[in-house]
Every structure is written in C-alpha cells, then in structure tokens.
Amino acid sequence: MFVSLDGVRLAYPSDYGEVLALDGLTMGIEEGEFAAVVGPSGCGKSSLMRLATGLHLPQSGAIRVADKPVTGPLSITGMAFQNPSLLPWRTTLANVMLPLEIVRPHRRRLKHERTAYTQKAEDLLSLVGLEGFGARFPWQLSGGMQQRANLCRALIHDPVLLMLDEPFGALDAFTREELWAVMQDLHAQKRFTVILVTHDLREAIYLADKIFVMSARPGRIISEHRVPFPRPRPMDITYEREFVDLVQELRGEIADARKEVA
Structure with a gap:
C-alpha cells in the first residue's frame, strides 16, 4: 500500500479531559x-488528513506513506x-509558486531555475482554465477561479500525495461540478495519489x-466501497x-453511524 494506517489512535487534550478523535482506524x-x-x-x-501528512502523530498505531514510516511533516x-x-x-x-520557496529541493533551485518554474506554473494555470490570469490578484478572481489557483499551488512541487479537505464545499453547484471535471482531468494526467x-x-x-x-467519533473505518464506474466519467453519470443507488447506500451507512451515538 502506498498509504497505510494500521490501528491508529489519536486523542487531543482539552479542558474537560482527553478527546478521542480516532481509535483503531x-x-x-x-x-x-x-x-x-x-x-x-x-x-x-480532518484528523485523519493531518496524520497522513505527518502534521500530527498518533498515540498508537502505525502510519506509512511511500513505504516509509511517518514520523513528521511530509514534503511529498x-x-x-x-x-x-x-x-x-x-x-x-x-501564489501558485509559493511552495517552491518552502519545499526542498525546489527552494534551492528556484533562484537559478526561476524561468523554468514560472513556465511550469503558467502551464498548470492553463491546464485548469486560468491561462492569462497569472498577473491578477486574488481579489480579482471569482471563488471558483481562486480554488483553481489553489489546486495549482498544491501541485506545483509535484507531490506524489494530494490531500483535499472539502476543497469545493464553499462553491455553488455549477462551479463545483466544473471543478470536479478539472480534478478528474488533473488526476488522469498526473496520476498522483489522492485522499x-x-x-x-x-x-x-x-x-x-x-x-x-467512517463511524461517529471516535472515528474508524466501518466500510469500504470500490466505485464501479469507468473513467473518464461524464457529469451525466x-x-x-x-x-444514485450508491449515493443512497452511503447515506444510509452514515445515518446509521450517527445513530450509534444518538
């Protein structure tokens, strides 16, 4: 497995005692x-996301990414x-080029290879439909355009693992579906691993x-589904x-998980 979490337990301290976020995940x-x-x-x-990227470490259990144990923040x-x-x-x-100033080895190379890196950023912007918008400031972009730029920033340093935490949740339905298609195309071209x-x-x-x-807190995995639809997937699907049946099946499982702590 490229990403594996085995029996992970994560708890946070609070004024009211320990809060158990994940247990046996x-x-x-x-x-x-x-x-x-x-x-x-x-x-x-979201706690799961922080564990997989090494931003938090579990109290027990093992986490591995790219066949290495996770012991701290990952640059990949x-x-x-x-x-x-x-x-x-x-x-x-x-903004898109910002990670290049932080993530090794790019930050050492940026000064001498700025032209190549700039072209790479412009190519990414073009790929998500933002060609010609590189000189604009965020306040000059729509919410959907800002999120497209955000995806480019997440990909500029060629990560092998992309973590997406509700990236389209604040967008209107039409923009959200447009970005689903963009994300599908990016994954098809780059073949990075995504959570x-x-x-x-x-x-x-x-x-x-x-x-x-996932179950209700403390979270654990209660079921796993393989999506049966071939790629690329048209929006009509x-x-x-x-x-729709799979949507209802998932909704039922989540409703049952809520009842466990109701």
Whole structure:
C-alpha cells in the first residue's frame, strides 16, 4: 500500500479531559489511487488528513506513506482546503509558486531555475482554465477561479500525495461540478495519489476509485466501497440509477453511524 494506517489512535487534550478523535482506524490506499473519505460531522476526517501528512502523530498505531514510516511533516504532499487562502498581496502566479520557496529541493533551485518554474506554473494555470490570469490578484478572481489557483499551488512541487479537505464545499453547484471535471482531468494526467475528505457523496463517487466510510467519533473505518464506474466519467453519470443507488447506500451507512451515538 502506498498509504497505510494500521490501528491508529489519536486523542487531543482539552479542558474537560482527553478527546478521542480516532481509535483503531485502519485503511490502505494504492499508489495512484483516488480515495474519498466520508462520514458524520466530527468523526475525525480532518484528523485523519493531518496524520497522513505527518502534521500530527498518533498515540498508537502505525502510519506509512511511500513505504516509509511517518514520523513528521511530509514534503511529498500537496494540500488544498475549502478556503483557498491565497495571499492577497501576491499575484495568482506568485501564489501558485509559493511552495517552491518552502519545499526542498525546489527552494534551492528556484533562484537559478526561476524561468523554468514560472513556465511550469503558467502551464498548470492553463491546464485548469486560468491561462492569462497569472498577473491578477486574488481579489480579482471569482471563488471558483481562486480554488483553481489553489489546486495549482498544491501541485506545483509535484507531490506524489494530494490531500483535499472539502476543497469545493464553499462553491455553488455549477462551479463545483466544473471543478470536479478539472480534478478528474488533473488526476488522469498526473496520476498522483489522492485522499479527498468530503461531505458531498456525489462528489466522492464521481471522483474516487475507492470510498471509505467512517463511524461517529471516535472515528474508524466501518466500510469500504470500490466505485464501479469507468473513467473518464461524464457529469451525466451522476443521474444514472446505479450512481444514485450508491449515493443512497452511503447515506444510509452514515445515518446509521450517527445513530450509534444518538
């Protein structure tokens, strides 16, 4: 497995005692696979993301990425969140190139290879439909355009693992579906491994190869689904009976997980 979590337990201290976020969580993702994680609110999905990137370490259990134990923050990952968090004083192009100033070995090379890196950033912007917008500032872009730039920033340093935490959740339905198609195309071209956390079951099924369903807190994996639809997936597939049936199956599992702590 390219990403594996085995019997992971994570707890946070609080004023009211220890809060157990994850307990006995086990999952595996193959290299190049697109995985989605769904579950009740507060089940620990974002905690899982922080563990897989080494931002937090578990109290027990084992985490491995790229056949190495995770002992701290990983430089081989890219991350995109619901809020694009583009720096308002930097142009879109400069925002996209920001990780190159931080992540090794790119930060050592940037000074001498800036032209090549700039072209790479412009190529990424073109790939997501932002050709010619590199000189614009974030406040000059729509929400959907900002999120496209955010995806480019997450990919500029060629991560082998892309972590997506509700990246399209704040967008309107039409823009969200446009970016699903963009994300599908990016994954087809780059073949990075993806972990997507989302509350949108249609999004999970449209984008993912594999879907993990989590229990209520403390989170663990209670089921795993292989998405049966071939790629590339047209948007019309979201209205087909088999797709809708899978949405309902996932919704039922999550509803049952909520009842466990109700």
